[in-house]
Amino acid sequence: QEKIKIGVSYPTPTHAWAAGMNWHAEVAEKRLEALYPDVDLILVNSPDPSAQASALEDLVAVHQIDALVVLPFESEPLTDPVLNVKKSGAWITVVDRGLSQPGIEDLYVAGNNPELGRVSAKYMKGRLKDGDNIVILRGIPTVIDNERFDAFMEEIKGSGINVLDHKHANWNRDDGFQVMQDFLSRFPDIDAVWAQDDDIAIGVVAALKQAGRDGNGMFVVGGAGMKQIIKGIMDGDDLIPIDVLYPPSMIATAMDATVAHFKSNGPIAGRYILGATLITPENAESYYFAESPF
Amino acid sequence: MSAETSASAAIIEAVNISKSFGPVPVLFSVSMDVRPGEVHALIGENGAGKSTLMKILSGFHEPTSGQIRLDGEATDLPPNGAAEQYGVVLIHQELNLAEQMTVEENVFLGREVTARGFLDRASMRATVQGYLDEIGLDISPSDRISDLTIAQKQMVEIVKAVSRNARLLILDEPTAVLTEAETEVFFRQVEKLKANGVAIVFVSHKLAEVKAIADRVTILRDGQWIDTRPTEDLTPDTMAQMMVGRELSDLYPPLHEADVDAEPVLEVDNLYAPGVDNVSFLLRKGEILGFSGLIGSGRTAVFEAICGLAPIESGEIRLFGKRVGLMTVAEARDLGLAYLTKDRKEKGLLLDKQMRPNLTLFALPKFVRNFAIDRKAEERALERAVRRFDVRARDTAITVDKLSGGNQQKLLLAKIMECDPKIVVIDEPTRGIDVGTKQQIYHFIAALAAEGVSVVVISSEMPEIIGICHRVVVMREGHITGILSGDHINENEIMRYAAGLKREELH
Amino acid sequence: MISAPERHARKPSRRYALDLKTLGPALALLLLCVIGFLLNPAFVSEGNLTNLLTRSAFIGIIAVGATFVITAGGIDLSVGSMAAAISGVMIIVMNNVVETIGTGVATVLLGCGLAIVLGIGAGWINGALTTKGKIEAFIVTLGTMGIYRSLVTYFADGGTLALNFDIRGTYRPVYYDSFLGLPFPVWVFIGVAICGWLLLSRTAFGRYCTAIGSNESVARYSAINVDAVKTLTYVIQGLCVSFATIIYVPRLGSASASTGVLWELEAIAAVIIGGTVLKGGYGRIGGTILGALILTTIGNILNFTDMISNYLNGTMQGLIIIVAVLLQRSDWRLGKSRKT
Amino acid sequence: MISAPERHARKPSRRYALDLKTLGPALALLLLCVIGFLLNPAFVSEGNLTNLLTRSAFIGIIAVGATFVITAGGIDLSVGSMAAAISGVMIIVMNNVVETIGTGVATVLLGCGLAIVLGIGAGWINGALTTKGKIEAFIVTLGTMGIYRSLVTYFADGGTLALNFDIRGTYRPVYYDSFLGLPFPVWVFIGVAICGWLLLSRTAFGRYCTAIGSNESVARYSAINVDAVKTLTYVIQGLCVSFATIIYVPRLGSASASTGVLWELEAIAAVIIGGTVLKGGYGRIGGTILGALILTTIGNILNFTDMISNYLNGTMQGLIIIVAVLLQRSDWRLGKSRKT
Ligand SMILES: Nc1ncnc2c1ncn2[C@@H]1O[C@H](COP(=O)(O)OP(=O)(O)OP(=O)(O)O)[C@@H](O)[C@H]1O
């Protein structure tokens, strides 16, 4: 009996969020393959866009997949390769980063990057007053980073909160630590930090503690929903009081829906946009996965 | 003295040594012994197997068959110079110094003096300084080898040899680039070692030196042992005859009288360059012009500047009557001016390449047809060069570093001549070349001159300068002290100019 | 003038040893292909082999240039970033001329011409800084690597530069179409490889590169213009990067900061796996091509099986590279007895 | 008897030139500091200078090891990944022994001891593959780089390995505490630098490294055990990586696939900026230290100003590196006339 082959392609995890995504993908693979013996999910990760394009070619040429779940490294470079997969007749599910040309994918599952920036800014506005100073540590220069940053700046405009400077900390703890150290040397008065990402936030907190500037109502806003951070929120941490969700489990959602396309009767095609929920001590428990690496 | 030494037992004995490199046999059942307090010379044509035998005696090569006896006991010498632990030290024919390191570091390499685990640099430096002072070499222990002239490097090798506590010191052509004065200094060191009971093996092509210093002489020809005899029984002529296997006619060709009215092909006026201090001279068509002087007197520096290998500070150069400015080496070559370096290892040959690419490298544009290198033409050139210069390689496919020293030198000469120069500058033309070939090279130079090629010979061998040059320029400390011609070309006169005892007003 | 000594015919044995060394990479590649076939017979399907060849074209073309640089004793770490920067500028310029000269072949040709000019220029800068500036090639190209990488980020404003959609239509065939059953990039690869091979092993220039890498002062004393030849190797490297870029851009139609990341290491690895010596003086274009194919095949095979954790791809890759090179040491069996 | 000619006044000038070359990196660093101060006086605040020194300790310590490897004519690309892998294994093991030996100093010492053993082992593997396996160091360490990097990803399941919170409490002071006003990492840095300097320039071993890098066959003919010395340089490199790891782990108490990325390039750059020659034969620990400080200072300065677009950080970094090295060419002013 012919199996239904579904390729799942995403970037090689090099930071915690992606690792979480990988974990969710692997869990979903086992669960779905156990549930449907005639479904074979093939997970492939790639270190750069060009390698991902190659991986897509291999999925078609070698595995002759019936459907593709893809989290593109970048939108532009993968549009054509995904289009080629589409031309082979496969069903296409795109996750997180949309393609640059509409209508290729049958199903789109994504988090909401601008919303993440906006929610963070709204929280800042709620806690800070006119004339307060913040610094921003951005991610790796990419479209995602730009979307989050632009939405944040848009939202914060006119609030009277000063953004002293913003530097790239590459979604990396070490860079977060160093950039924050330098911000602290440079600016004597900082009231809050937008770290955009939980990994950066961890580095920022270490720098704040080292400099002894973690008191006086100082707080850091990260993002994504790392389990240590959520744990901290549950325990009432002052320094990182909240988090903004950007769930790595979205890949599992996409895999479920793709399998459902072959297995269920209901229509599946369309767009699922997950919200950028604000995680607070009140709702933190429901976003905590103890076994996930993230 | 030799009577006593012949009585004492040998330190080292080579018994029926044979050696092949792969399938190529190089030595055939050679035997030789060396006794304490004697200087044992080893002579033979280029490629006869002298260096190979010396490497076997010091453990660098393993013999294919035969036995080494150390103090009468058969011994397997350890490789890579570890035989030094038995007191056996080899100074290689090819300079064996780490270029980026200092004199002191090289002299003590592999047997540093340490105190509590750290280097005792002061004492090492003092020791080296002592040796340098003793032989009157004007360099500092902290000078880098790469900054030294090749003769200075050779002297450093000698310091290295002398400074070791050797029982058996093997010197493979130590005097090839030394002037007579330096050779004398070196001989004094040898005498001293000899008096201390050190056994010395001395390889050289300078038969007069052999006659002067050796107690016994062993002759090799084509890898075969020919004879071992006390030096008293031999003259340089008989030695040459035994080496080559035939009677040698006159070493130097008859000197054609130079045409004093021939047009000048190279005129140099008031040249200043690094190491060159206001040099002016003139070279005529068909002339053989010698350059003589002590170590570091600037002979090389003059021609490196003229041929575009070193910068010129000021001065005028006219080539074939036309003023030339700063030339690149390629431009000089295209104008018919070629320079042959004396440093064949660092500047002359690509040691890890075969003979063919080495031969044609300098004149490569000549071998280009339709944008590609014409390999057939290269092969033909190689065949021609091998014949013309008697380059002896039993296997033409070996890399150049495996050629014997003299054959490397011949290949280098062939390489320069490949571009058919109208003016050729030869720096130490017969470095490491055997008498037979030397004679051929002298005739070759004379023939070139007769054809109208102008030849500059820079040489530290006084007889050579005297034997083949029409005129001789003597240099000292970067400037010309005298230009000799005719009957004035004799050893005495040259030495006086070279030592600065006499000086001509040239301008 | 002098008697010719009898010449012994001793060539065959050496040739044989040399051949083993030359064959090494080829054997390694063959072995990989067998492994690929055993893992999944689809490995030898025409589609997969075509993909493999096309993919190796990028690294292969760049590695051909790197062979020259390395043979002449240099190194170029900037190629990956250079490719990204050239793609970026190409895309910006092509997008900008749409209004004046449209989205036709002219625009694409303009883009390609520009790429070539930029590649040559970038190569020349590397070369000039190394030779005239007398800075170690490693530092120069590490510097330009950082510069080009950050310039493309700057041009793209941190995001991605995308080629105009209509131009992409015109340009697409350059990557995706075939001629005589082989995709165009493969033809470009073959062309570059043949030219490179001719240049390195059949011309005076190639000989000069080898001589300089073998011993720079011997080269200088042999009337070789060392600085010019060295600079030219970097220019050739730049040109190769241009060609790689020209076939890369239609593939993904975009450029970003992540374009060409680590290509420099891959290219150098391909060169060295192919038998060229990193310190210079000995270069083999044929080996480089095989090296590029080996690297691409390793990646391809790893996409073929999910027997090993994805995380361990790097481990497999590293092991295979080391083993592949270890295998081609022709002398490892001769073993102990050698002292020299 | 050869008349010693009156010494020409050529030597003093050589000495002077040498000094300029040695001073080059120091001058470059000074210049950078002045620029930093002009951009923002807070640059010279005690806090920032301490941060700067502490930060440069990682690269600095690794670069000391790299100086040995490079001086002996080798190269090690695996150091960054090695650091990541060692941190990872350290963390896993320390977390696992909590139940048996608790979260005290013993556990931390165990972790540190393990790091040292691993570093020595990893260095030895690199060394043995290069010398016994006769594979180019570039390929060996490119291979092990991939292997270690992917192993740490595997251990961390692609994410982050975090040190047990209580152990972190015990271990923290190693990074954050000071002695005589200087943080511990700086002391370690100073210690490693002094040992490295003594080893390279005051012991026979250091001379052997230089000799091997300068001319391997000369070294071999001087009865130096070339393979052993070369292997030992890689072991020293591994040991230095261990030390760097030991002070790195307490900083954030975690390791991930992105730990130590590009440290190899930074370390090599530091070594070469410091004046060591990439082809081997000449090494300077003092210069390496300055090189590491220069690199860290560049990054620090760029965080101190918002005059230039963030995207152009890499451009500035590249330019500054090239210019810093260009400045220390002592002979560039002598200018045109020299062709050599
Ligand atoms: N490693 C090697 N491999 C192959 N052939 C070699 C090797 N070493 C030396 N030979 C060959 O052995 C022969 C003898 O060389 P050797 O160096 O002993 O000559 P030599 O007597 O020292 O000559 P010269 O006076 O020119 O120095 C030469 O034909 C040389 O090419």
Ligand SMILES: Nc1ncnc2c1ncn2[C@@H]1O[C@H](COP(=O)(O)OP(=O)(O)OP(=O)(O)O)[C@@H](O)[C@H]1O
């Ligand atoms: N580029 C340079 N810069 C400074 N000094 C130089 C340069 N080239 C040569 N010299 C010096 O000039 C002097 C002359 O050296 P040169 O090699 O010309 O002497 P030589 O007469 O050929 O002696 P030898 O036969 O001993 O080499 C030496 O002391 C050398 O150190």
Ligand SMILES: [Mg+2]
């Ligand atoms: Mg599966």
Ligand SMILES: [Mg+2]
């Ligand atoms: Mg010899």
